[in-house]
Amino acid sequence: MEKLLNKTDIYNTFKLNRFSIYCQKKKLFLNLYGFGSILIPDLTVRKGVMEPIIIAKNLSKKFGEVVAVNEIDFTIYHGECFGFLGPNGAGKTSTIRMIYGFSPMSSGVLKVMGMDIKKSARKIKERIGVVSQENNLDTDLTLLENLMVYSRYFNIPRKEARKRSQELIEFMQLEDKKKSRVDDLSGGMKRRLVLARALINSPGLLLLDEPTTGLDPQARHLLWQRLRSLKTSGVSMVLNTHYMEEAAQLCDRIAVMDQGKIITTGQPREMVLEHVGAEVIELRVAPSLDQEITHTLEGLGLKTERFGDTFYIYLPAEKGLLKELTQRLIPLNHQEMIHRQATLEDLFLQLTGRDLIEK
Numbered sequence: 001m002e003k004l005l006n007k008t009d010i011y012n013t014f015k016l017n018r019f020s021i022y023c024q025k026k027k028l029f030l031n032l033y034g035f036g037s038i039l040i041p042d043l044t045v046r047k048g049v050m051e052p053i054i055i056a057k058n059l060s061k062k063f064g065e066v067v068a069v070n071e072i073d074f075t076i077y078h079g080e081c082f083g084f085l086g087p088n089g090a091g092k093t094s095t096i097r098m099i100y101g102f103s104p105m106s107s108g109v110l111k112v113m114g115m116d117i118k119k120s121a122r123k124i125k126e127r128i129g130v131v132s133q134e135n136n137l138d139t140d141l142t143l144l145e146n147l148m149v150y151s152r153y154f155n156i157p158r159k160e161a162r163k164r165s166q167e168l169i170e171f172m173q174l175e176d177k178k179k180s181r182v183d184d185l186s187g188g189m190k191r192r193l194v195l196a197r198a199l200i201n202s203p204g205l206l207l208l209d210e211p212t213t214g215l216d217p218q219a220r221h222l223l224w225q226r227l228r229s230l231k232t233s234g235v236s237m238v239l240n241t242h243y244m245e246e247a248a249q250l251c252d253r254i255a256v257m258d259q260g261k262i263i264t265t266g267q268p269r270e271m272v273l274e275h276v277g278a279e280v281i282e283l284r285v286a287p288s289l290d291q292e293i294t295h296t297l298e299g300l301g302l303k304t305e306r307f308g309d310t311f312y313i314y315l316p317a318e319k320g321l322l323k324e325l326t327q328r329l330i331p332l333n334h335q336e337m338i339h340r341q342a343t344l345e346d347l348f349l350q351l352t353g354r355d356l357i358e359k
């Protein structure tokens with residue numbers, strides 16, 4: 001994201017993609033199959049300038065008395081994967097639904113690809129792909145039929161639609177199931193089919209609402225690979241998730257959302273370092289020992305917190321206090337001591353005082 005591509009770069013990227021197709025074909029494995037040519041027209045590239053793809057100002061969504069989205073501001077740039085991270089009910093789905101014109105905004109300003117969503121919802125819809133939170137596939141139809149039916153919404157000529165459907169089925173590694181009915185697919189396969197369908201109109205912007213929720217780790221990783229591959233080929237993405245690992249794996253920047261508000265925005269690793277630290281020590285100890293622990297840590301200048309059955313100690317990147325700290329902690333009467341990297345979950349905990357995934 002630091003450097004935007006100029007036209008020569010794009011041409012080279014395109015050539016590379018074509019080359020990779022040539023190589024991959026022999027292995028019957030498909031990577032960025034022809035997407036370069038499909039996607040390039042949608043990239044707005046200006047040398048040295050980060051071009052916004054979505055701009056939201058004071059954006060709100062109300063359902064009667066319920067304020068689902070409460071005057072949020074954000075800007076998302078071309079080529080970036082931007083994540084909304086927050087627990088159930090934070091307002092992520094309501095936000096993404098406004099972006100693709102499914103749900104009218106209550107107030108504020110929302111521009112997508114330079115167009116006002118209120119005036120140009122139809123044009124915007126033509127140029128984006130949506131993976132909604134629910135699969136909403138036609139379960140009686142085969143995979144191929146699902147894609148073909150969907151392609152009609154975009155007036156894609158039949159021959160072209162068939163070619164693209166075939167490419168997308170291969171790209172999503174669903175070739176073996178091409179003629180199966182959707183009912184016969186696993187959860188991960190259904191999700192990949194929804195993503196394939198979202199790509200039928202060669203969108204420059206993908207909106208992904210919890211793309212991997214409920215999937216097993218293997219299925220999740222496969223979907224992440226496909227998304228990373230799309231990102232490399234230049235597709236911009238908005239990703240809703242309550243999985244910190246998903247946000248950390250895919251997102252260039254995230255907005256932490258809670259109760260309809262954006263609490264903070266930034267790059268995941270930098271945000272964790274700034275607000276939490278580099279490492280965390282978790283002590284499973286009874287709250288009655290908190291005072292003793294605080295006393296033991298005196299002079300080290302470390303941030304600490306108690307959540308539920310755990311006492312947390314946060315270590316900054318630069319101080320190298322780990323040895324000293326563990327020596328002081330070992331004599332304490334704790335049930336368990338864990339040393340690990342700081343994560344987005346810690347960030348969320350610090351910002352809101354609760355778990356990211358509500359139990």
Ligand SMILES: Nc1ncnc2c1ncn2[C@@H]1O[C@H](COP(=O)(O)OP(=O)(O)O)[C@@H](O)[C@H]1O
Binds near residue numbers: 066086088089090093
């Ligand atoms: N159609 C609706 N009618 C009434 N309330 C809704 C509707 N959709 C969402 N909400 C409410 O808006 C809030 C935000 O929901 P949502 O955007 O789905 O959050 P998230 O996707 O982060 O889980 C919740 O309190 C939810 O109950």
Ligand SMILES: [Mg+2]
Binds near residue numbers: 210
């Ligand atoms: Mg949701």
